[in-house]
Amino acid sequence: MSSMMSFLGKKNSFTNIILILVVFLLISSSVFVYRVTFLQHRLRTDDTSQLKEAIITWANKQKDACSSKDLVEIADRFGEDISSLKNITNITRKKIPNYFFQDAEFTDHNPYFKSFINEIDAIKRYKMDYIATYGEMYKGSKNISDGVSKALNCSSELYMLVWAFIHPQSPYCNDPEVLIEIMKRFEFIEKSIVNGSVISDTEPLLFHNGFLFGYFNTAYYMMNTVFPDLLLPNFKERIEACIDSGMRYALDNSSKFSKQNSWPFGVVSNADTSYEIMGAAAGMILGNPEYLAFAQKGFSITKELMYKYGAFPYMYSENDTMTYHHAIIKDMHLYFMITGDKSARDLIKKSIKYYQMSVEPGGVAEYSTAPYWKHYWTPVGMIVAPEIVAYYTGDGMNRSIAQEQMDLGCQYLPEGAELAIALQCFRPDIKLVPYKDNYIKYDYNVEGIRGRYGNFSFVADARNRRISDTLAVLPYHETNRGQTLGKTTHIGALVTDKPTRPWPLNAALYKVCTGSIYKKTDPSWLGEAFLSYNENDALLYSDDLAGLFTNYSLTGADYGQRVKPQTGLQGRQAWLLLKDRIVGYVSIEATDDVMTYAIEGIISMGYGRSGNLVPKNIKVQGTGMNQFTYGNLAVNIHEQNYGKIAIKQNTPVNRGESFLATDICMIDENAAADEKNQYTFYKGSRKYFVVEIYPVWNQPADRVVLNQKNGLYILTVLNGKEYTMVFNPSAEPVEVQVTNSKCFEVSNIPDNKISGKYYKHSTNINIKGNSFIITEKE
Numbered sequence: 001m002s003s004m005m006s007f008l009g010k011k012n013s014f015t016n017i018i019l020i021l022v023v024f025l026l027i028s029s030s031v032f033v034y035r036v037t038f039l040q041h042r043l044r045t046d047d048t049s050q051l052k053e054a055i056i057t058w059a060n061k062q063k064d065a066c067s068s069k070d071l072v073e074i075a076d077r078f079g080e081d082i083s084s085l086k087n088i089t090n091i092t093r094k095k096i097p098n099y100f101f102q103d104a105e106f107t108d109h110n111p112y113f114k115s116f117i118n119e120i121d122a123i124k125r126y127k128m129d130y131i132a133t134y135g136e137m138y139k140g141s142k143n144i145s146d147g148v149s150k151a152l153n154c155s156s157e158l159y160m161l162v163w164a165f166i167h168p169q170s171p172y173c174n175d176p177e178v179l180i181e182i183m184k185r186f187e188f189i190e191k192s193i194v195n196g197s198v199i200s201d202t203e204p205l206l207f208h209n210g211f212l213f214g215y216f217n218t219a220y221y222m223m224n225t226v227f228p229d230l231l232l233p234n235f236k237e238r239i240e241a242c243i244d245s246g247m248r249y250a251l252d253n254s255s256k257f258s259k260q261n262s263w264p265f266g267v268v269s270n271a272d273t274s275y276e277i278m279g280a281a282a283g284m285i286l287g288n289p290e291y292l293a294f295a296q297k298g299f300s301i302t303k304e305l306m307y308k309y310g311a312f313p314y315m316y317s318e319n320d321t322m323t324y325h326h327a328i329i330k331d332m333h334l335y336f337m338i339t340g341d342k343s344a345r346d347l348i349k350k351s352i353k354y355y356q357m358s359v360e361p362g363g364v365a366e367y368s369t370a371p372y373w374k375h376y377w378t379p380v381g382m383i384v385a386p387e388i389v390a391y392y393t394g395d396g397m398n399r400s401i402a403q404e405q406m407d408l409g410c411q412y413l414p415e416g417a418e419l420a421i422a423l424q425c426f427r428p429d430i431k432l433v434p435y436k437d438n439y440i441k442y443d444y445n446v447e448g449i450r451g452r453y454g455n456f457s458f459v460a461d462a463r464n465r466r467i468s469d470t471l472a473v474l475p476y477h478e479t480n481r482g483q484t485l486g487k488t489t490h491i492g493a494l495v496t497d498k499p500t501r502p503w504p505l506n507a508a509l510y511k512v513c514t515g516s517i518y519k520k521t522d523p524s525w526l527g528e529a530f531l532s533y534n535e536n537d538a539l540l541y542s543d544d545l546a547g548l549f550t551n552y553s554l555t556g557a558d559y560g561q562r563v564k565p566q567t568g569l570q571g572r573q574a575w576l577l578l579k580d581r582i583v584g585y586v587s588i589e590a591t592d593d594v595m596t597y598a599i600e601g602i603i604s605m606g607y608g609r610s611g612n613l614v615p616k617n618i619k620v621q622g623t624g625m626n627q628f629t630y631g632n633l634a635v636n637i638h639e640q641n642y643g644k645i646a647i648k649q650n651t652p653v654n655r656g657e658s659f660l661a662t663d664i665c666m667i668d669e670n671a672a673a674d675e676k677n678q679y680t681f682y683k684g685s686r687k688y689f690v691v692e693i694y695p696v697w698n699q700p701a702d703r704v705v706l707n708q709k710n711g712l713y714i715l716t717v718l719n720g721k722e723y724t725m726v727f728n729p730s731a732e733p734v735e736v737q738v739t740n741s742k743c744f745e746v747s748n749i750p751d752n753k754i755s756g757k758y759y760k761h762s763t764n765i766n767i768k769g770n771s772f773i774i775t776e777k778e
Contacts, residue, residue, distance in 0.1 A: 310351030326381030370490020486531030643669025
């Protein structure tokens, strides 16, 4: 019996061992499945033996290509380089700074990994040709901009390949095939720059210099830092001469730019930051303190210009443009990587609220507050920048914004350099956090109000486009004071669909404005006075309501002009913002006799410029021309004294607004039917309209009415509760009586949330000039 028990014990022990082995194999197999893609591509990071052979192969092929074109001197130099490399026994990988490469998740758990593998493998299969002359690259190209575009794309690819090649955790680390493709692209871009006149002071090429050199210089800096032995002497001399020529051009022409366009530094912010990384990398490569100082000067201005919630003025004191904001955040990441300057990293951290407040569920960016010629309404740049912000801050909402776009299959998925940056910045430890909802908040980025209630959101923009004290850091701010730009709208709103498709914008209120067609031009917007300037803004916000009142002068577009055309017209707007609708009074008044072809009031709507678009048209509801729907956005015009209302296609402003936008246009009855004859809009004449805008799932307000009394305008909205906005357009204070109502008064500090005070008995309230109050009555 005892022997039997002993046997069973042994048998159980053996069984246990078998079970343990089975479990181990199951775990191992699951790990294998998880890492399979990674292991298929992985190379030994310490194996550099093949790299010397790869460089010699590339140099021989390049030598042959040059010989075939009778470029004897260049071919001979490649021969010299090959001989010098043969004397090097070992290719040494240099130690790199800690900030140069952060750990990256090179597994299928990284949402960018598969695209990264596919893109680089495709490059390896394609195998770019060996190019001897610039002319070979652009057969069939009609102009130099074709070459610039190809060189820009190539520089982005170059950055990705270099990063993949030298990152110690990358599956392409020390990959000889990738190395050969890297060298081909260095040759391609060098010939584009030296022989193809990419360096240019003509539009649009002058901006592209920084874009191209930013990636090009950074890629070379990485290679030169990690694998200097792979950069052959004559090749190194040519590339560094190319980098130096780009920097000399930037420095020699910066004074000219300052006189003409006040650039680089301080105007076109995304172009400025590309020059900053261009200069930082060049300074590090060449050991040139002048180039480093150039970069540091630009970076110091970028830091000063940043708004409190992380936005950057696109030009002067304009608002941010999200299309370009992502480029700035990406450049700050590169600047930190190149220089180790922690203030660049801190700048990214300060941008944490930008996407939280400016992006709606489904990843729809709000563009009404962008500069008037940059109302792009596009999903470009909605992935990489929030991913970078999430990386440095650990913020789950920024991580969610990026991930949602990936999950929905955004049209503009990261490629090239941006793909490498997104892959590097993905953090698997960050938990996704949903969008905030049901709020009205102050947004420092627009000096105004944002509200979001489910799929309906709105914004009130109170930033006065002016040269302010914060812009005194700019060297040109006095001489270019006339270039401050205006805006076409103080208000914006949008409704989104359920996020089951990319860019689920249903309908957007692009702009609400008034203007005068004072000149017949092509394009037509150059002859229209629709921009506000010299604004006097007042606003308040509370938990469930907000208000904006503004007086301003009107002027024409000044894009590229020094002096604003004066029009003798004044605009005035008052907006009551509730959680289920916005209601506004919008007027235009002549302060002098004005000659015009037409005075117009415009409500412009659209469904996006690019992305997954769902076309829409404005539909007239009922028998009159005063109730409209555009997708899920409803527009009711409660009062207007223009005389005529028409539906018109929107005229794009310098590419900024698409023909996909449509306007409800109120036209002065004195305008000719074809608007070809001028007439006088006499001093004191005023045209106005009162409009209610809301999502179609809500009912219209029971009553919206405008009254005037003692010089005050009184806008009343009955919507369950009775809301009254009393605004004072004069410069002098006026007293009003408030009874049995909660009263909200404008604070001296715009970003103070107002709780409102209940007055049961009649109480006199003093309304300051160019200000307002809002009362709420049950």
